[in-house]
Amino acid sequence: MTASPLRRLLVVDDEPEILAEVAGYLRRRGEPVVTASSYRQGLQALEDNAVPIDILITDGRMPDGSGIDLLRAAIERPGGPHAFILMTGNFEESDLTADLQEAGVVVVHKPFSLSALYRQVGALRDAHCPIVPASGPAHVVNGDGR
Numbered sequence: 001m002t003a004s005p006l007r008r009l010l011v012v013d014d015e016p017e018i019l020a021e022v023a024g025y026l027r028r029r030g031e032p033v034v035t036a037s038s039y040r041q042g043l044q045a046l047e048d049n050a051v052p053i054d055i056l057i058t059d060g061r062m063p064d065g066s067g068i069d070l071l072r073a074a075i076e077r078p079g080g081p082h083a084f085i086l087m088t089g090n091f092e093e094s095d096l097t098a099d100l101q102e103a104g105v106v107v108v109h110k111p112f113s114l115s116a117l118y119r120q121v122g123a124l125r126d127a128h129c130p131i132v133p134a135s136g137p138a139h140v141v142n143g144d145g146r
Helices: 016-028 039-047 067-076 098-102 114-128
Strands: 009-012 033-036 055-059 083-088 106-109
Touching (some): 009 039, 016 114, 033 039, 055 114, 067 083, 067 098, 083 114, 106 114
Parallel strands (some): 009 033, 009 055, 055 083
16 A cells, blocks of 8 residues: 555654554555654654644653643644544543544554554545545536535
């Protein structure tokens, strides 16, 4: 599967081995990946307008902050990511607060297989970035393009 050039993933994890494995796996599948090794670096990546982030994948617990807080910052950011994955061993989807459930945060339980994580990325991409055929005329519903 090839990645859309308009989609970037931000992977945030304070464990260097997990960060390298997840980012490397996604890159080998053609995904453009930005990495951050802390809550603070994750916030900086979200604030970098030169590198728009479409999907945020974050660890739940980091020494300098919570993945939940990072998710909330991303959700509240205008023009921020539109899809979210929380990697955790201590959290269930039913534990998500209403705002995180409404934003569609997906919980991936540690330990997980990289292929299972990639399936979640694909499902989120397909749900939030529908593929538009490149050939053929565009269909216009009314004269103003809506």
